[in-house]
Amino acid sequence: MGILDSKIPSGPLADKWTKHKNDINLVNPANKRNIDIIVVGTGLAGGAAAATLAELGYNVKTFCYQDSPRRAHSIAAQGGINAAKNYQGDGDSNYRLFYDTIKGGDYRSREANVYRLAEVSGNIIDQCVAQGVPFAREYGGMLDNRSFGGVLVSRTFYAKGQTGQQLLLGAYSAMNRQINRGKIQAFNRHEMMDLVLVDGKARGIIARDLVSGKIERHSAHAVVLATGGYGNVFFLSTNAMGSNVMAAWRAHRKGAFFANPCFTQIHPTCIPVSGDHQSKLTLMSESLRNDGRIWVPAKKEDAIAIREGKLKPTELAEEDRDYYLERRYPAFGNLVPRDVASRAAKERCDAGFGVNKTGEAVFLDFASAIERYGKEKALTSGLKDPDKATITKLGEEVVEAKYGNLFQMYEKIVDQNPYKTPMMIYPAVHYTMGGLWVDYNLQTTIPGCYAAGEANFSDHGANRLGASALMQGLADGYFVLPYTIGDYLSKDIRTGAIPTDSPEFDEAEKQVRDRMEKLMSGSGIHSVDYYHKKLGKIMWNKCGMARNEKELKEAIKEISALRKDFWENVKIPGSIESKNQELEKAGRVADFLELGELFAKDALHRNESCGGHFREEYQTEEGEALRDDENFKYVAAWEYKGEPKDAELHKEDLVYENIELKTRSYK
Amino acid sequence: MKLYLKIWRQKDASAPGKIVDYTLDGVEGDMSFLEMLDILNEELVSKGEEPVEFDHDCREGICGTCSLQINGEPHGPDRLVTTCQLHMRKFNDGDTIVIEPFRATAFPVIKDLIVDRSAFDRIQQAGGYISVNTSGNTIDANSIPINKHAADEAMDAATCIGCGACVAACKNASAMLFTSAKVSQFALLPQGQVEATERVQNMVRQMDLEGFGNCTNTGACEVECPKGISLTNIARMNREYLSATLKG
Numbered sequence: 001m002g003i004l005d006s007k008i009p010s011g012p013l014a015d016k017w018t019k020h021k022n023d024i025n026l027v028n029p030a031n032k033r034n035i036d037i038i039v040v041g042t043g044l045a046g047g048a049a050a051a052t053l054a055e056l057g058y059n060v061k062t063f064c065y066q067d068s069p070r071r072a073h074s075i076a077a078q079g080g081i082n083a084a085k086n087y088q089g090d091g092d093s094n095y096r097l098f099y100d101t102i103k104g105g106d107y108r109s110r111e112a113n114v115y116r117l118a119e120v121s122g123n124i125i126d127q128c129v130a131q132g133v134p135f136a137r138e139y140g141g142m143l144d145n146r147s148f149g150g151v152l153v154s155r156t157f158y159a160k161g162q163t164g165q166q167l168l169l170g171a172y173s174a175m176n177r178q179i180n181r182g183k184i185q186a187f188n189r190h191e192m193m194d195l196v197l198v199d200g201k202a203r204g205i206i207a208r209d210l211v212s213g214k215i216e217r218h219s220a221h222a223v224v225l226a227t228g229g230y231g232n233v234f235f236l237s238t239n240a241m242g243s244n245v246m247a248a249w250r251a252h253r254k255g256a257f258f259a260n261p262c263f264t265q266i267h268p269t270c271i272p273v274s275g276d277h278q279s280k281l282t283l284m285s286e287s288l289r290n291d292g293r294i295w296v297p298a299k300k301e302d303a304i305a306i307r308e309g310k311l312k313p314t315e316l317a318e319e320d321r322d323y324y325l326e327r328r329y330p331a332f333g334n335l336v337p338r339d340v341a342s343r344a345a346k347e348r349c350d351a352g353f354g355v356n357k358t359g360e361a362v363f364l365d366f367a368s369a370i371e372r373y374g375k376e377k378a379l380t381s382g383l384k385d386p387d388k389a390t391i392t393k394l395g396e397e398v399v400e401a402k403y404g405n406l407f408q409m410y411e412k413i414v415d416q417n418p419y420k421t422p423m424m425i426y427p428a429v430h431y432t433m434g435g436l437w438v439d440y441n442l443q444t445t446i447p448g449c450y451a452a453g454e455a456n457f458s459d460h461g462a463n464r465l466g467a468s469a470l471m472q473g474l475a476d477g478y479f480v481l482p483y484t485i486g487d488y489l490s491k492d493i494r495t496g497a498i499p500t501d502s503p504e505f506d507e508a509e510k511q512v513r514d515r516m517e518k519l520m521s522g523s524g525i526h527s528v529d530y531y532h533k534k535l536g537k538i539m540w541n542k543c544g545m546a547r548n549e550k551e552l553k554e555a556i557k558e559i560s561a562l563r564k565d566f567w568e569n570v571k572i573p574g575s576i577e578s579k580n581q582e583l584e585k586a587g588r589v590a591d592f593l594e595l596g597e598l599f600a601k602d603a604l605h606r607n608e609s610c611g612g613h614f615r616e617e618y619q620t621e622e623g624e625a626l627r628d629d630e631n632f633k634y635v636a637a638w639e640y641k642g643e644p645k646d647a648e649l650h651k652e653d654l655v656y657e658n659i660e661l662k663t664r665s666y667k
Numbered sequence: 668m669k670l671y672l673k674i675w676r677q678k679d680a681s682a683p684g685k686i687v688d689y690t691l692d693g694v695e696g697d698m699s700f701l702e703m704l705d706i707l708n709e710e711l712v713s714k715g716e717e718p719v720e721f722d723h724d725c726r727e728g729i730c731g732t733c734s735l736q737i738n739g740e741p742h743g744p745d746r747l748v749t750t751c752q753l754h755m756r757k758f759n760d761g762d763t764i765v766i767e768p769f770r771a772t773a774f775p776v777i778k779d780l781i782v783d784r785s786a787f788d789r790i791q792q793a794g795g796y797i798s799v800n801t802s803g804n805t806i807d808a809n810s811i812p813i814n815k816h817a818a819d820e821a822m823d824a825a826t827c828i829g830c831g832a833c834v835a836a837c838k839n840a841s842a843m844l845f846t847s848a849k850v851s852q853f854a855l856l857p858q859g860q861v862e863a864t865e866r867v868q869n870m871v872r873q874m875d876l877e878g879f880g881n882c883t884n885t886g887a888c889e890v891e892c893p894k895g896i897s898l899t900n901i902a903r904m905n906r907e908y909l910s911a912t913l914k915g
Contacts, residue, residue: 066732067783073725120803128808130797130806131796132859135808137813137814137815159825160822160826162826412745478803479801573716
């Protein structure tokens with residue numbers, strides 16, 4: 001297979017991971033003490049990996065741009081984490097979780113990786129409970145579950161609407177234990193500026209202390225990149241303001257292939273954009289689709305009246321509402337996968353049925369859930385013939401217990417009470433399935449450089465199912481990478497500490513300094529945000545929920561021109577040798593300006609629609625995605641060759657031995 | 668609306684700081700407080716001045732990065748929100764707004780409105796964890812039933828985002844609410860019992876070492892906490908501490 005060897009172990013699907021663990025080399029405990037590992041990013045994947053590697057005995061250095069590892073953006077994940085525990089007895093199994101994930105990803109992910117993910121999912125829940133993660137429980141003291149999109153079982157574990165926070169604090173606490181033992185050195189408020197290769201192997205990084213501005217050299221026997229996704233290439237997304245692609249992109253420039261950059265998830269339930277000042281978008285958890293019903297008015301005149309404030313949504317009769325997901329997809333209804341739900345919302349809004357000022361919003365309505373829960377609660381409380389007000393009150397209490405923090409968040413932002421009037425939602429960029437290409441061991445095409453969590457491309461294909469990102473981040477960090485990295489490091493037991501005074505480090509540091517000086521030398525016309533917003537507009541309009549050849553070609557040209565303009569005219573006050581947030585942003589936007597072009601190039605080359613990648617030229621008569629398995633059943637891995645336009649395509653054919661490729665149907 | 672801003676500017680940790688006046692026009696009610704500052708910074712950058720630096724990241728109230736003492740209150744006048752969730756509709760045209768960093772000896776200023784809260788990390792490192800290795804062989808998650816009420820209460824304590832508002836609100840700059848939230852989370856769960864004695868002692872010792880003050884039951888921390896962490900947690904930590912001390 002040449003350079004793209006996925007290293008998938010042989011044997012039956014269910015035995016591959018166990019067999020692999022038995023076959024790979026180990027490093028003995030005494031030797032682990034002589035081996036250093038750098039982990040960049042301290043979210044679920046990075047935090048979990050750092051803690052576990054340190055427990056094993058390696059010397060770990062962690063890096064994060066935030067002021068504490070606890071603030072990584074995994075913390076914002078709301079809804080939950082999947083695991084095939086089958087606690088609900090609804091027929092769940094490792095195989096079903098595997099199958100749902102492959103199907104949900106529209107058959108663009110690796111069977112072996114996804115099966116392993118399903119296999120270790122149960123361990124994650126055991127581990128987290130042992131760490132003291134306070135998952136939601138039932139009255140009997142057992143763990144509670146809920147449902148997420150694209151599946152027919154209840155396998156999602158959750159901690160109110162703050163599951164990501166609780167899991168991250170779990171990983172952070174595991175890190176803290178190792179920091180206390182001296183096995184992890186945490187470099188917070190530090191940004192990785194470049195990867196250092198010695199003899200073709202990843203042997204360290206150049207980092208910038210974001211407080212003092214100092215450039216530092218750090219060496220290690222292996223480097224793990226767990227730096228999250230690149231959704232901020234769209235400027236507006238649900239990512240944190242600081243989320244960026246720099247570490248992954250620097251590695252890409254040094255030889256790591258970048259896979260499927262155009263596979264981006266646009267999440268259906270976010271709070272709509274309110275104006276030009278907007279700096280970020282806020283997600284309303286997919287868990288709300290368990291109980292909320294999505295609709296727009298059935299008649300255009302009603303939609304117009306609602307937009308103009310002449311009609312209240314609550315005044316509209318049931319028969320005048322179009323519950324379009326329930327209508328189009330009766331089997332899954334409001335719980336279709338995210339890509340399907342997003343496109344359906346866009347379709348209705350494009351057709352003129354949007355319900356807010358801008359015409360880009362649909363309703364997410366809890367009225368029937370409130371009534372249903374209210375009646376149930378009245379019954380179990382022994383109330384006979386309760387009136388409507390009592391039912392509503394009881395129902396609202398139940399809904400508050402389930403989603404209170406999300407409802408509060410909505411009210412603070414929109415200034416409307418979602419218990420009394422339906423929420424308004426619209427799709428927004430949320431997650432990137434694409435990322436650094438990795439083999440089964442999570443190693444990139446650079447030996448010794450690993451990628452975990454959202455930063456890699458491996459498990460979600462063309463669309464990620466809800467509650468699977470937390471699962472993958474922790475699976476990679478706790479249960480996969482700590483094993484697989486040992487196989488590589490077993491060859492390094494006699495290497496000794498890697499010196500940082502080598503010509504390779506000199507050169508890498510020089511490149512970093514030159515780049516910053518070049519950024520600072522711009523003519524000073526426009527701010528960094530000016531460019532970032534312009535890039536975001538191009539991406540959203542031409543590489544967003546629906547793409548076509550003409551616009552993608554335009555996007556490539558426009559991004560390339562914008563990049564040139566940026567390097568000539570960006571304005572950055574302050575200096576390199578001090579805290580400088582504008583300079584930090586500039587470095588990140590510079591990389592987004594390269595990635596954005598590769599993104600469009602990837603989207604242009606993929607002449608099919610699959611998952612989150614929807615090409616208008618390739619759709620069925622009903623407007624569903626039309627996949628082309630004959631020509632595109634592969635991972636597109638791009639090799640850096642200078643300008644993004646020159647990137648060279650490598651294909652990893654996806655082999656399906658256990659699952660029959662089908663047209664995804666949620667009808 | 669038009670606003671008169673009085674903002675703390677400080678070049679770095681060692682430089683003296685001062686309040687600088689800015690006038691900002693065109694602010695809309697739908698903007699968040701940080702988006703208002705974005706606009707100010709955009710103006711400053713276009714004039715070639717250094718923007719006001721402030722900590723922020725998720726902008727949805729969960730990461731705990733944003734801070735700011737706004738008109739004397741941590742995270743401003745609204746309740747149960749962080750600064751990033753505070754919207755300008757809470758202010759009126761012509762208002763004067765004083766913006767300072769969180770003030771505490773244990774939170775030294777790094778630049779402008781940014782403070783160093785690494786003392787919080789060190790308190791957690793002293794014992795804010797359960798010593799369990801990652802193995803894949805821990806017992807099944809459902810093997811120890813946990814009373815729903817206890818689990819919910821542990822969750823309420825665990826929602827602390829570590830922003831430091833409690834410290835900034837406290838006249839003693841005490842970190843008791845922060846520390847007790849973690850102590851409580853583990854005290855309420857069976858998994859936390861094994862190390863309970865050492866945990867509370869080590870975390871409290873570190874808290875004192877960092878230079879935080881003590882609690883005198885004013886309750887300002889609870890009022891200003893964006894996550895509504897309850898004072899009950901401090902009472903629980905005091906009980907845990909007392910019983911740990913008696914055990915020796």
